[in-house]
Amino acid sequence: MLIDKRIVGTVKRNLERFQAKKILVAVSGGVDSMVLLNVIAQILPTDKFGVVNVDHDLRPESKSEVQFVKDNCQKNGYQFFTKKWDKKPRDVGMEAAAREFRYGFFKEVMKQEHFDTLVTAHHGNDLAENILMKMIRSGNAYEIISLKEQRNFGNGQIIRPLLDFSKKELAEYGDIHDIKHVQDETNFSNITLRNRLRNNIFPELQKENGQLLAHFRFFDQQLMALIDLAQKQFSQIEQAMILVDDARIIKGKIKPVLKLDHFQQTLFWGNFFAKRQLDISISNKQINQIIGILTNDSANASIDLEDSWRFIRSYDQFVVEKISTKNLTEVELHLNRVATLNHRKVTVTEDETDFSITVDKKPEKITLRTRRNGDKLLLSNGQHQKLSKRFINEKIPEYKRNDYLVLLFDNQIVWVEKIYNMSDYLKKGNKHYQINLDGVKE
Numbered sequence: 001m002l003i004d005k006r007i008v009g010t011v012k013r014n015l016e017r018f019q020a021k022k023i024l025v026a027v028s029g030g031v032d033s034m035v036l037l038n039v040i041a042q043i044l045p046t047d048k049f050g051v052v053n054v055d056h057d058l059r060p061e062s063k064s065e066v067q068f069v070k071d072n073c074q075k076n077g078y079q080f081f082t083k084k085w086d087k088k089p090r091d092v093g094m095e096a097a098a099r100e101f102r103y104g105f106f107k108e109v110m111k112q113e114h115f116d117t118l119v120t121a122h123h124g125n126d127l128a129e130n131i132l133m134k135m136i137r138s139g140n141a142y143e144i145i146s147l148k149e150q151r152n153f154g155n156g157q158i159i160r161p162l163l164d165f166s167k168k169e170l171a172e173y174g175d176i177h178d179i180k181h182v183q184d185e186t187n188f189s190n191i192t193l194r195n196r197l198r199n200n201i202f203p204e205l206q207k208e209n210g211q212l213l214a215h216f217r218f219f220d221q222q223l224m225a226l227i228d229l230a231q232k233q234f235s236q237i238e239q240a241m242i243l244v245d246d247a248r249i250i251k252g253k254i255k256p257v258l259k260l261d262h263f264q265q266t267l268f269w270g271n272f273f274a275k276r277q278l279d280i281s282i283s284n285k286q287i288n289q290i291i292g293i294l295t296n297d298s299a300n301a302s303i304d305l306e307d308s309w310r311f312i313r314s315y316d317q318f319v320v321e322k323i324s325t326k327n328l329t330e331v332e333l334h335l336n337r338v339a340t341l342n343h344r345k346v347t348v349t350e351d352e353t354d355f356s357i358t359v360d361k362k363p364e365k366i367t368l369r370t371r372r373n374g375d376k377l378l379l380s381n382g383q384h385q386k387l388s389k390r391f392i393n394e395k396i397p398e399y400k401r402n403d404y405l406v407l408l409f410d411n412q413i414v415w416v417e418k419i420y421n422m423s424d425y426l427k428k429g430n431k432h433y434q435i436n437l438d439g440v441k442e
């Protein structure tokens with residue numbers, strides 16, 4: 001069969017197989033995505049698909065490239081959605097930030113305009129480059145299979161129906177149908193690993209075997225099949241271990257996973273994070289650290305993962321939680337006025353008869369906050385105890401400790417929710433205060 005018929009046939013089969021109904025085509029203007037758009041337009045009526053584009057505004061030509069895609073859509077009567085990226089980060093990680101913005105916008109359009117499927121023009125060369133890049137960077141099996149032909153995405157799914165075709169074959173289709181496209185000049189510069197692989201390494205490898213891309217695709221499919229098989233066993237283990245599982249916190253028992261050997265555990269945790277799509281990027285080094293803290297003798301330990309997630313071991317349980325960077329960790333408090341910290345309400349009032357704290361002078365500054373490293377509690381005879389030690393003594397698990405409120409009078413800790421009141425140790429002075437926490441007297 002001619003290449004163009006094969007491409008159209010494969011895309012059509014994929015759309016049917018994954019039951020795509022209303023499709024958003026991601027079009028950058030390059031030859032791959034312009035070919036994809038042409039193919040989709042042959043298969044579907046114009047009310048069943050739309051075009052989405054992001055102007056990353058990173059190159060002088062980007063404006064004219066967006067215009068090119070826009071004109072093409074207008075001419076053909078296709079729905080067109082575009083957005084310019086104007087809040088770029090100043091530091092490193094431009095490529096990743098651009099991707100986050102791009103996929104964020106794709107999700108937004110899908111939701112607002114009721115598209116159930118996003119289709120991208122990733123092809124066989126992208127897949128092979130992706131696999132080799134992941135081999136170079138991490139060797140993590142779950143990252144190696146990250147470029148999937150279908151996965152859940154936003155309020156629907158993402159489909160990549162061109163993975164069976166090489167860039168060359170798509171270009172051939174473009175020639176046959178005389179498809180106009182823009183040329184991304186940055187593809188030729190060798191600043192990124194992807195471009196070095198694309199321009200220097202793959203041409204050499206392909207000289208060794210012309211079937212190289214098909215082999216990468218075969219390896220990817222087999223690895224995915226193996227992981228699918230393992231998944232059944234992993235699901236049983238998860239059922240035995242999980243206690244809480246929601247968008248911000250996962251909590252469970254450790255024991256069930258320990259029956260797997262070390263390398264099976266690496267796969268287990270890879271699967272664990274990949275399938276929940278928590279947007280945690282996790283390296284093999286971190287997976288090994290997780291296994292390390294679960295299997296060593298220390299009962300309390302934690303690891304900070306990327307993207308504000310933390311993995312905590314607490315005795316025979318583990319917790320994965322999103323650390324909220326938005327949460328306030330400190331507020332100044334005024335007598336008789338309600339202060340709110342992390343959704344908790346606290347008031348401190350002067351009270352001669354019904355009081356919980358006694359000090360020798362009226363505080364000039366009252367602070368409410370969560371714990372900090374180095375916090376110390378004043379005991380009898382002026383001795384101190386570390387707050388962390390008190391948490392351990394009271395058997396408060398590590399992952400709960402940030403929830404405890406700490407009250408300070410003139411920078412001296414006078415009270416820690418549930419576990420400490422300075423007046424139990426030092427009953428001095430004649431200034432009496434009542435603490436009210438969430439409507440309850442302390």
Ligand SMILES: Nc1ncnc2c1ncn2[C@@H]1O[C@H](COP(=O)(O)OP(=O)(O)OP(=O)(O)O)[C@@H](O)[C@H]1O
Binds near residue numbers: 099
């Ligand atoms: N600016 C863009 N606007 C719309 N779609 C885009 C844009 N950039 C890329 N795409 C879509 O994503 C596909 C892959 O593009 P490209 O290979 O440049 O991305 P990548 O960064 O390598 O991969 P990924 O998109 O998975 O991060 C394109 O074929 C196209 O469908």
